[in-house]
Amino acid sequence: MDNQSGKAFQEAGAGDTVADDVGMFRASVRRFIEQVFVPRQALWRTRGQPDASDWSGAGAAGLLLADVPEEYGGGGGTFMHACVVMEELARAGVHFGLGVQSIVAQYLLAYGTEAQKRAWLGRMARGELVAAVAMTEPDAGSDLAALRTSAVRDGADYRVRGAKTFITNGCQAGLVCLAVRTSDTAPAPRALSMLMVETDGLVGYRTGPPLEKVGMHGQDTCELFFDDARVPAANLLGPAEGRGMGQMMQQLAYERLSLAVSAVATAQAALDVTVRYAKERMLGGKSLFDLQNTRFRLAECAADVRVGRAFVDACVLRRIAGTLPDADVAVAKYWTTERQCQIVDTCLQIHGGYGYMLEYAIARMWIDSRVQRIYGGSNEVMKEIIAWSL
Numbered sequence: 001m002d003n004q005s006g007k008a009f010q011e012a013g014a015g016d017t018v019a020d021d022v023g024m025f026r027a028s029v030r031r032f033i034e035q036v037f038v039p040r041q042a043l044w045r046t047r048g049q050p051d052a053s054d055w056s057g058a059g060a061a062g063l064l065l066a067d068v069p070e071e072y073g074g075g076g077g078t079f080m081h082a083c084v085v086m087e088e089l090a091r092a093g094v095h096f097g098l099g100v101q102s103i104v105a106q107y108l109l110a111y112g113t114e115a116q117k118r119a120w121l122g123r124m125a126r127g128e129l130v131a132a133v134a135m136t137e138p139d140a141g142s143d144l145a146a147l148r149t150s151a152v153r154d155g156a157d158y159r160v161r162g163a164k165t166f167i168t169n170g171c172q173a174g175l176v177c178l179a180v181r182t183s184d185t186a187p188a189p190r191a192l193s194m195l196m197v198e199t200d201g202l203v204g205y206r207t208g209p210p211l212e213k214v215g216m217h218g219q220d221t222c223e224l225f226f227d228d229a230r231v232p233a234a235n236l237l238g239p240a241e242g243r244g245m246g247q248m249m250q251q252l253a254y255e256r257l258s259l260a261v262s263a264v265a266t267a268q269a270a271l272d273v274t275v276r277y278a279k280e281r282m283l284g285g286k287s288l289f290d291l292q293n294t295r296f297r298l299a300e301c302a303a304d305v306r307v308g309r310a311f312v313d314a315c316v317l318r319r320i321a322g323t324l325p326d327a328d329v330a331v332a333k334y335w336t337t338e339r340q341c342q343i344v345d346t347c348l349q350i351h352g353g354y355g356y357m358l359e360y361a362i363a364r365m366w367i368d369s370r371v372q373r374i375y376g377g378s379n380e381v382m383k384e385i386i387a388w389s390l
């Protein structure tokens with residue numbers, strides 16, 4: 001992403017104060033990512049995850065929970081501030097599970113009791129506690145209504161049994177926002193609940209080894225297993241059981257729009273490195289950029305990035321205003337992630353053989369981008385949501 005995206009957020013904000021505030025925040029986030037996170041990338045990829053010190057460093061630098069009120073330890077900003085962090089990470093090609101940390105914070109803010117918020121948000125903002133969202137199961141991904149992990153009330157606890165898969169931050173998570181079935185008899189929308197699970201020392205809980213992914217090698221993804229783990233009933237999210245499906249549907253909008261923000265920023269970054277490469281690469285006495293095909297392909301990419309950014313920036317502002325329908329969130333997630341993959345692929349092609357070498361940024365963008373069309377609700381599911389609005 002270049003400054004234009006930041007400028008769009010700033011100009012569309014409520015006057016100079018907002019613009020200055022977001023601009024200064026962006027500058028400090030960018031500096032931290034470039035100076036601290038970028039040099040750590042090779043190590044994260046080797047280890048399959050960042051260290052605890054990376055989380056606390058991100059917390060100290062204000063990257064975590066930027067849109068959570070200060071009274072709970074957050075940055076006191078809006079969704080725009082969270083988007084700035086997401087954009088800057090994508091711009092630098094850094095994959096760090098703070099998007100998931102933010103999603104769990106949103107669940108707590110929306111449905112948590114005061115005690116739950118006080119127990120976890122501050123530690124999450126400081127990076128002392130890593131959070132995960134666990135919905136997907138081996139037999140329930142797109143069809144969340146089919147999930148089978150159960151939580152059965154037993155005195156002051158729930159007894160949790162089941163397994164989750166593909167969980168981002170799973171290996172490191174001290175807090176899991178877990179989708180569970182709390183009723184076998186209630187109709188599907190009322191059968192599910194969200195339970196906050198503290199994993200430290202939890203008997204009956206274990207994680208699987210890190211899953212070997214196509215890309216995103218510096219970010220951990222694993223399975224979670226619950227074998228009669230006892231979780232305090234006070235950790236239920238919301239006033240009663242059976243609210244889980246509605247809570248997930250509401251909060252998935254936050255995740256999907258965040259993914260769209262990252263998609264545009266990654267596409268912009270791919271375009272930027274490729275324009276630079278094409279102007280420097282000489283072929284038969286001319287630059288690669290001098291070939292009409294190269295210029296036209298890059299012009300197509302630039303047009304897509306600009307159109308996508310305008311739509312996503314408008315969506316961010318409408319979300320803050322509370323006027324963004326789910327169908328538009330689905331449009332944003334679907335369209336931008338499809339374009340991200342196309343643009344990154346085009347840009348890799350323009351790099352020729354060098355584009356296939358992992359030392360080139362475009363190669364990493366290519367392997368890391370693919371998952372964007374799958375997670376957060378696959379793009380086929382996004383099309384269903386869009387179609388419901390027609």
Ligand SMILES: Cc1cc2nc3c(=O)[nH]c(=O)nc-3n(C[C@H](O)[C@H](O)[C@H](O)COP(=O)(O)OP(=O)(O)OC[C@H]3O[C@@H](n4cnc5c(N)ncnc54)[C@H](O)[C@@H]3O)c2cc1C
Nearest residue numbers: 133134135136140141142166167168374375376377378380
């Ligand atoms: C790297 C990574 C990180 C992830 N992180 C998390 C996480 O932190 N927490 C979490 O809970 N999950 C996470 N996921 C899971 C992700 O959300 C699911 O993979 C995704 O929702 C798809 O579910 P599935 O894999 O079971 O595919 P399936 O649901 O089996 O889908 C298979 C195919 O069928 C298509 N399909 C499904 N339903 C329909 C339909 N109604 N109409 C048309 N086509 C359809 C899908 O689009 C897909 O192409 C992650 C996944 C990956 C790969």
